[in-house]
Amino acid sequence: MTDPTVLLAARGICKSFIGFRALDAVDLTIRRGEIHALLGENGAGKSTLIKVLTGVHQPDLGVMELDGQPIHVRDTLQAQQLGIGTVYQEVNLLPNMSVADNLFVGRQPMRFGFIDRRRMEKRARELLSQYDLHIDVSSDLSRYSVAVQQLVAIARAVDMSGRILILDEPTASLDRHETEILFATLRRLKERGLGIVFITHFLDQVYEICDRVTVLRNGKVAGSELTSQLPKMQLVSLMLGRALAAVTHNVRRDRQEPETKQFSFKGMGRSRSVAPFDLDIGEGEVIGMAGLLGSGRTETARLLFGIDSADTGQAAVDGVPVRIRSPQDAVALGFGLCPEDRKTDGIIGDLSVRENIVLALQAQRGWFKRLPRRQQVALADKFVKALDIRTTDIEKPIKFLSGGNQQKVILARWLATNPRFLILDEPTRGIDVGAHAEIIALINQLCDDGMALLVISSEIEEIVAYSTRVVVLRDRVQRGELAGDDITTTKIMQKIAAEPGEVHG
């Protein structure tokens, strides 16, 4: 109000969705020339708060002031006109249009009433060169990698934001070099007096670049501090709302490798997908699968589960040769798969938590033997409790749950079928520290209960923590296996990066 350094002040913001309070009297103050980290577990309300600030959602209660003037942001267009630029979590651009179009759509340079393409492309090149990006701006955006698309989205938002720039997990798909370019840009913008809101899961980045931290928990502000006055331990406990002791998930568990391997795959492969490999898994062990993005990890999972049919190779369960030509075959053999991209492959957004949980079990029983409603409810209740799925109601559509909780529902779906062999593809991607630890604990427990697990993950510490053996993939070929004391972060890294220059995918 009277503090001239305050750029944007939001006070007492409340927002509810169908009986679920996403934001509860949240205050947020962004000052000029400040990079402000917005942290919190999944479902804490970060994305909702951003969407309220940018006019996608209207707050139920609360006021916002920009430069001391009260504002009501009706839609994203108005937010842009007010100088609030945003990069959303998933790249939100237009793959069918050129890079230059994406940068300037809605504000193209005009000449005689027509779009001046030449000038637009020239300005696009100038804009991108600030990010060390020298690409053909007249090509379709879809021709470029996700990292490039992310930089284009950032360049657009930065160019449009006169006063406030909001970045929702901008570094998730960037490599180290690209991240540094982004940070350099952010520091430059900060000197120009912009207020920057930075959402991330990487705590190191918070300490590297942010001046102030606001932590959200369960839709409320858990704390707002200067970064320099907030030790990391305290920050994590603010986020989790409990002592840090519970998060020590990176301690290696020693586990004996079982002697009998109930599931064996010999020479399985598919041309242009993944080179033939051998894999044996016994009940009561976790195989970790490490490798860079695009190294053939997901393709391996798809092959094992029968989504893609193998050109070569032989699978056997309990020593009996079997053919897996479709996911139905795999499910009948007691396999389960939690896919990598839960939004497109896993959850069915409009169905309730209960319906999502019973889906695989119902499919296994066949559609004519419908699970009685009472049994469905009992099952859903059991897993909601066992996995600590946070939802107000098992009849709530799953799309209203946070990422981590959606992941748990998918896990519950397969656990309900009592699988003998469970494949988890990136079970901890995009979920927060707390849910992370819970999923890892769950993997360990399932293994102790005698399940065979194959876990694909990009997080090597995590693989080290739970794996009995580790398989490393590179360029769609299995490059080696580590067991026992050989399973260390360094050794896995060495295997992944065996030859120089291959680290960046």
Added chain:
Amino acid sequence: MNTRLLPFYATLLICALAYTACVMQFPAMLSTRVAGNLLTDNAFLGIAAVGMTFVILSGGIDLSVGSVIAFTGVLLAVLITKYGVHPLAAFAMALVITTTFGAIMGFIIYYLDVPAFIVTLAGMFLMRGMCFVMTTDSIPINHEFYSMLQGMYYRLPGGGRLTFIGCLMVLVFLVGIMMAHFSKFGSYIYAIGGNRTSAELMGIPVARTTIAIYALSGFLSGLAGIVFSLYTSAGYSLAAVGVELDTIAAVVIGGTLLTGGVGYVAGTFVGVIIQGIIQTYIVFDGSLSSWWTKIVVGALLFAFIALQRILVFLSTRRAMVNATS
């Protein structure tokens, strides 16, 4: 080369091949007469197809086109012959009504979030029904202004006639091309067709644009109705049945993806001309049933949809290779 242009080039190639094949069998087809007639005979189809191209580019569909053409024809006939309204005034009234009608459909599609297919299907029945409310007869239009417009043409060397309505179609296509690629409205259409959520988050006025797209399609359907009325000199409730499907065919053969976001207005022109060439061939042959047009168009549609799927597949695979290498 840009793979998005491939369907367009394929269409051009097929058009050239078809024309060459026709000319080899009937050398008389290589004349300005045939060329002039191609434009005149397909003028109403072409004008309506421009509107359909924009609708499909935005990821929608407009099934009301044929009914709106018939409605316009009947309305003009009734106004001019029964009420003595001057054709120009009648044209203006027809265009206002069809444009408003399109805008209302766009409004319902956006604000009530109903699929365009259902809304325009309802619009199709509604407009066709309105024709019968006005009259069930075929009403001939005899007005000197009509005769004047019909008599306006430019004589090409070789005896071909570049008629008023033929020129009007070409003009509509030229304006359409400029609009698609050099106006903000055009870029909004591509943006919405590419990804509506992204477009909304990028601050594109999706509501306004959606309404404008269907209003434009209504306007061009009305204009096509006027051209059809000039072409046939009559208004008849059962005219132009299924024209919306012919325009969709022309748009798809012209290389526009039915899922939206990718395509060219110029391609639609070639799509219309291909259909015209097939019809002309049938007329020249004399022994073939006119249903052969539909059969050939059907086969072409299958071929083009297959081609588009293959191209989409190839380009996504290339993107994957790019991402991993």
